Amino acid sequence: MNLRQLSQFVAVAEELHFGRAADRLGMTQPPLSQSIQALEEELGVALFARTRRSVALTAVGAEWLPHVRQVLEGAASLPETARRLARGQLxxxxxxxxxxxxxxxxxxxxxxxxxxxxxxxxxxxxxxxxxxxxxxxxxxxxxxxxxxxxxxxxxxxxxxxLREPLVAAVPQDWVESGRIDCADGRLVFGEVLGEPLILFPRQSAPAFHDIVTSFYALNRAEPAIVQEAIQMQTIIALVAVGLGLALVPRSLMALQRDGVRYLPLAGEAPEIExxxxxxxxxxxxxxxxxxxxxxx
The missing domain is CATH 3.40.190.10 (Periplasmic binding protein-like II)
Known part of the structure; x- marks a missing residue:
């Protein structure tokens, strides 16, 4: 079975006359009749009821017709589909x-x-x-x-x-209790060098991990890593419960959570790309x- 045979079936189904269908397809009647007969034999189904004077679709042929039309319409659209795929529009x-x-x-x-x-x-x-x-x-x-x-x-x-500076995400309690001083809305990093730090594991984000640890080294300190996490949402949640502070990209300030305060760093802050x-x-x-x- 091929698309040509399916087109021939539709032509006969619409004309209900082999002669007119053959003229429409630009062929003679005998090969058209042979093609339809071969299609029926392959399917094991009678598609047309034929007499000397008339041609009619069988019940199965009538119900099969819209499925065949759908296949032919899909095949006709394949060239444009290929072009749209090549253009990245699909x-x-x-x-x-x-x-x-x-x-x-x-x-x-x-x-x-x-x-x-x-x-x-x-x-x-x-x-x-x-x-x-x-x-x-x-x-x-x-x-x-x-x-x-x-x-x-x-x-x-x-x-x-995108390149953006890191800011400190600290527990709100640290600010309210005076544990850290941020009167001008900025954090002097030297005040929190000994505080517990929450950080990405180096295996998952070596560049981010190294930027943070290098910033500590620049301030002559070793980070007191208390917990590692691979998702920023998790890191901020751990800050919210007071486990420690985190250095996060400035865009994370859009992630508002009770118990967390975001503070820009005083002086030159490290950047993440x-x-x-x-x-x-x-x-x-x-x-x-x-x-x-x-x-x-």
Whole structure:
């Protein structure tokens, strides 16, 4: 069974006359009759009831007709579907992101992308930078928003998108009790060097971990890491219950939670970068659009 036979079946079903259907198809009647007979034999189903004077659809043939039309319409749309896929106007995009991106660049980027390419199916996955790199190399995602790492694999491309300073997330009780002094709304980092710290594990976010620990080293101190966590929401929740302080990107100030106070650091604060990573070789058209849009 092929599309040509299906088109012939529709022509006969609409004309209910083999001669007129043959004229419509630009062929003679005998090969058309043979083709329909071969189709019925392959299906094991009678599609037409024939007499010397009339042709009629059987009950099965009448119910099969709309299904055949649907197949033919779908086949006719395949060339344009291929062109739309090649233009990145259709298809899919699997994007992963670190938790901090959800409070900075991710919402605007996805909103803009969906507005420009509404027919593209976008799936999102939260993951740490190291997990994203592995998923990219394995072909499990198409692109990722990561905190960049040194020594990025040669097969991956990277574009920086955002740099922002770190701020201190501290328990509200520390401020209210006078445990730390922030009269001008800023925190002198030297006052909290000995306080317990909540931080990403280095394996999951080596760049972020090193930025924080290097800032302590710059202040001639060792961080008193009391707890590690791989999600910013978890880190802020631990700050809220008074377990310790955390240094977080400024965009995290959008994550308001009872029991937490965000304080800019006095003096020059360390900065964290977030960027887009994707496979360098043969990126999907949808990924190319995402890269272009992220750059804008």
């Amino acid at each position: 298809g899919s995009l699997r994007l992963a992101f670190v938790s901090i991106a959800a409070y900075s660049i991710l919402p605007e980027l996805i909103s803009s992308f969906k507005a420009a390419f509404p027919a593209v199916d976008v799936s999102l996955r939260e993951a740490t930078s190291d997990v994203q790199i592995e998923a990219l190399l394995a072909g499990e995602i198409d692109a990722g928003l990561i905190i960049p790492q040194t020594g990025l694999q040669a097969g991956l491309a990277y574009r920086p998108l 977030t960027g887009l990573v994707w496979r360098r070789r043969d990126p999907l058209p949808t990924v190319a659009h995402l890269v272009e849009m992220a750059g804008e």
